[in-house]
Amino acid sequence: MTPGRDTPEQAPAVGNPPGPAGTPDAAETPEREHTPGPGATSEPENTSGEQLTLAGLSPAPEPRAARSGGSAGTREAGPRPRGAALGSEGVAAENPVARVLLEAYVPHLDRVFDYRVSAALHEQAVVGSKVSVIFSGRKMSGWVVDRVAHTDVPGERLLPIRRVLSPLPVAAPEIVDLAEAVAQRCAGTAADVLRVAIAPRVARVDKEFAAGDATPAPVEEPSNATEEQPSPGQQDREGEDAVAPSPEVWEHYEHGPEFIAAVASGRPVRGVVEVLPSAEDHDWARLTANAMATAYAAGRGAVGVVADHKALERLETALHELVGEDAVVRLHAGDGPTPRYRGFLELALGRKRLAVGTRSAAYAPVQDLALVCCHDDGDVNFVEQRAPYQHTRDVLLLRAQQQNLAALFTGYAVSPEAQRLVSTGWAVRLAPDRTELRRCSPRIEATSDSYNTARDPLAARARLPHEAFRVARAALEKGPVLVQVARKGYAPVLACQRCRTPARCRACDGPLALSSANAVPVCTWCGRQAHEWSCAECGFTRVRLSSVGAGRTAEELGRAFPQVPVISSSEHTVRARVGSAPALVVATPGAEPVAEGGYAAALLLDGNQMLARPWLRAEEQTLRRWFNAAALVRSAEHGGTVVVTADQDRAVSALVRWDPAGHSERELHERHELGLPPAVRTAALTGPRGALAATLRDLQLPERVRVVGPAPVENTPGNGADVAENETGETSDGTLDGLARAGSAETARPGRAGAGSGEDRPYRALLFFGFGIAPKITAALRAEKARASALREHAPVNVRCDVADLL
Known part of the structure; x- marks a missing residue:
């Protein structure tokens, strides 16, 4: 991206007005983080571990100080700061030019701009401080990333810094350089990264530190002292x-x-x-x-x-x-x-x-x-x-x-x-x-092995096989038992009891769920209650539980073990720890509490359901959840046992052998052969069809880049295609890049009233490229985003790099 020289007359207006940080009252209130608009996504992704020392990876980013974009304008627009008239106080005697990175979240403003430092602000406008400036007639905030003696911008065009919001060096040079490196790798902007990197400002705390009430002691150099000398x-x-x-x-x-x-x-x-x-x-x-x-x-x-x-x-x-x-x-x-x-x-x-x-x-x-x-x-x-x-x-x-x-x-x-x-x-x-490892590992049983299958032929069809029930009953005499289930809630998926058609909301066509045994079915998308639901296919009015969550599992186990306490840990009731007394602890992946002295046993249920997800990383994520749960169990020499109920699979074999590295090495080798991440890098471009086609045309991608699509995004939140479950069992959409959230839930579902069509429907293209050309591709994506943002030729196209959760 070539820096320009924007003036108030020439600079494009900022897409979103600056928040409280750009107002005179910002110093008196905590600053708020920027809220992404419809062009931002929120789904989880899994990125590859790109390293700068490896072949084909991005070089170290050019320091921000060397990427000045020129002056912000020729004259002041808006009210002047309190105190003396502009210019009357003179300029700073040393390094009177400040290079400011604006707190603007639009791609074409992702560069530094030169501003004049007055003599009155010389001591406060240090490198890393937060300042308020005028840009294109607006009050905006930003960070001083450098102080220099000279600028190529004529003096009469150089605007002064309005005020210093925080004289403390909150934006350290190494953090700014890191933000730039992250932005280069992810085809984003440094300001977007810094809003995560720098904690939101609190004016009262700022004043305490600036006044010297919390002045730190000088940091000593690393000690080379002997063991007898204190470090x-x-x-x-x-x-x-x-x-x-x-x-x-x-x-x-x-x-x-x-x-x-x-x-x-x-x-x-x-x-x-x-x-x-x-x-x-x-x-x-x-x-x-x-x-x-x-x-x-x-x-x-x-x-x-x-x-x-x-x-x-x-x-x-x-x-x-x-x-x-x-x-x-x-x-x-x-x-x-x-x-x-x-x-x-x-x-x-x-x-x-x-x-x-x-x-x-x-x-x-x-x-x-x-x-x-x-x-x-x-x-x-x-x-x-x-x-x-x-x-x-x-x-x-x-x-x-x-x-x-x-x-x-x-x-x-x-x-x-x-x-x-x-x-x-x-x-x-x-x-x-x-x-x-053999001494520390628990004993691991698979109910789908030949021994257990011969003893219990129906074990493969049971959610809680007899062997798992027997292990839990014996372990409860010695301590708590962990039960890991795949889904949160009571009954997250319902279906018609007669024809097995999934039960869906009449208003938005979202899936229905139950929060308790006697509750009314509720849509998981729009939240409407389905009081008089009837099947769209056969007209039947009763539903069955297609999927059982943590709540229903806890209820069933409570009936099976009436004298044993049942503890639930999922969703909004995550428990950090439990005692050593006998209890059944039902938890979703990632929400398992730590038991005092370890669990006597763990039952890993719903393994087939987790392994069957249409996701490239379904197997590795399922195995990771199993390992994390099994690690909470006592060792085999202390009687710890883990029972996994999934069918025989290489993930089950890796768990029984406790061989995480072997499974991961095999996964990586297969993905190298197939050209899938993390063996390659990826980028997902999502937006209206016309805008997406124009972006791909302007990128002029080399032949080594494999392009899949564009294809319409058919899914909406909750349909399972692009929905990933987080570590507490909650679901998070994001693959629609906010388009699904901004519009109605049925926007991307063809054949429904109000469904988007033509240019209004979101489309997606996936790019696959090797690490050797990755720096060029991400730089091209970043430059195209800045150009399109400045010229406003078409609707925004969202870019996400390394989004393997879409595959």
């Missing part, structure tokens, strides 16, 4: 009951001692760990916390990123045991804007050097960073729900490459993307010792 990390733990990190936990992993020694010495090593499955002796949170504490003890910083709140609690607790509570910053949107922003500033100003959190923590501004960690990178919750839909794993890989950091990826399962890192040599596999 900076240890000095910060006065009064804490902290435990020094021990390298012994790494002795059970191949190359483990060498890896943790390299982390302690500050070397940029990268590892993929298959965590041992033991509720008694081993835990992924303790392993990750040990690595982070090792970097901290050496006087360096570390970042740990997890997928959800439940995992965050485990990692935070494990880290507190090693370094104390005062050394760790927690970054999670659920904690509220004030604690989140306060922790963000403590990291940015160097007060603390350990950060844990969910997706946005990958951008934590930790000073003197040495290590980035990620647990269970195959979790769909790691995909950002807003443009440019980046995956946390890719953000951490780019950051590790740019800043020369060590990287650690842990998990009970191994994703194909993580396996690709090992196969290409970017990371080393830290496999568990086989003897220790």
Whole structure:
């Protein structure tokens, strides 16, 4: 994209007016994050682990300071700032030109603009500060990414900065460069990435830090002291009951001692760990916390990123045991804007050097960073729900490459993307010792094997076979039993009791569901109740349960075990922990609580249903969920047993053998042969047919790019084609890119009243391209988005890179 020189007379108007951050009152209220419009999608995606050191991958992005787009205009438009008249106070004596990245979420404004820094604002408008400027007659906010002495823009055309909203360096140069790298990889804009990377501003907290009430102590250089001398990390733990990190936990992993020694010495090593499955002796949170504490003890910083709140609690607790509570910053949107922003500033100003959190923590501004960690990178919750839909794993890989950091990826399962890192040599596999693995693993039974099939021929047709019932009854004498089910709710899918036709809503044709045994069927799309429902095919008025959810399962188990408590953990009632007393714990994938001392047994139900989903990643995701649940069970020597009820499949075989890496390696090999991700990169273009055709024509794609489509998007939220279930059993549409949400639910269903047709219907094209040409393709997509946004030749076309969940 070639930067231009936009003036108020020439610059296209910004597509969306600036939010509260661009108003004079912004400093008095918490800033709100930008809400994506109809052109943004929110479905999960699974991106490939692209690495800059591998062949064909993007070079390091050009610093923002070198991509100036010129002056924002020739004269001021709008009210002048309070105080002296413009220009009367003079310009800053040193580096009077500020290069500002606007907080604008339109592609053609994805560049920096030069502004004049007055003498009065010289001390406040530092690099990384947030400012208010005039652009094209509008008040807008942005970040100062550089201060320079000269500009190519004539002085009379250079507008001044209106005011400094925050004098604190919230946009560190390395974070801005990381945002640019992520935007390049995902064909997005740096501003879209920064709205995730930088915590929403809270004016009161800003004033506290700016006034010096929370001035941090200077950060010491990494210590090279001997063991007898306290390190900076240890000095910060006065009064804490902290435990020094021990390298012994790494002795059970191949190359483990060498890896943790390299982390302690500050070397940029990268590892993929298959965590041992033991509720008694081993835990992924303790392993990750040990690595982070090792970097901290050496006087360096570390970042740990997890997928959800439940995992965050485990990692935070494990880290507190090693370094104390005062050394760790927690970054999670659920904690509220004030604690989140306060922790963000403590990291940015160097007060603390350990950060844990969910997706946005990958951008934590930790000073003197040495290590980035990620647990269970195959979790769909790691995909950002807003443009440019980046995956946390890719953000951490780019950051590790740019800043020369060590990287650690842990998990009970191994994703194909993580396996690709090992196969290409970017990371080393830290496999568990086989003897220790056999000792720690629970006993795993498959009800579909020849032995159980001969004993119970009807086991294949039963949702809860006799063997699973027997194991649960015996295990309840020793402790809690985990029951994993595929779907949330009571009865998520209904059908006509007579002809088995799926029950659908008369208003929008969405699927009907039951929330309890005596409830009225409700549409899962529009929420309308179907009081007098009748089958559209045969006219029958009674329904049957086509699919059983966690609520119905808990009800049935309660009748089967009347003296045993039944605990449900799914959807909005996710439990973090349960006790060691006998109980039946019914949970959806990802919502399984941690049992004190481990579960006595686990029943993995609905395996065939999960494996049968029309999704490229159905098998790997199902196996990942099985491994995560089985890892919560006691080891076989302590009586732990896992029963899986799915038919014989290679995923079942991998679970019985406890071989996540072998299954992942085979998956990656097959996808290489078929040209499917993560062996290749992909891009999904969605929009009206005419706009999509024009975009593909203007891109002038090389022959090596395989184009599938355009084809009409026939699905709507909930029909199962493009709907992925997240880790708590909830469904998330997004493949319609907001078009389904913006319109009625029946827009994309042909043959229905009000259905879209012709140019109004959304179409999609899929691009498949190798890593060798990936930088050129994503750059072309990014440039085409900026050109189309500026000229407004056609309707917007949404671009999402590496969306394997559509396949």
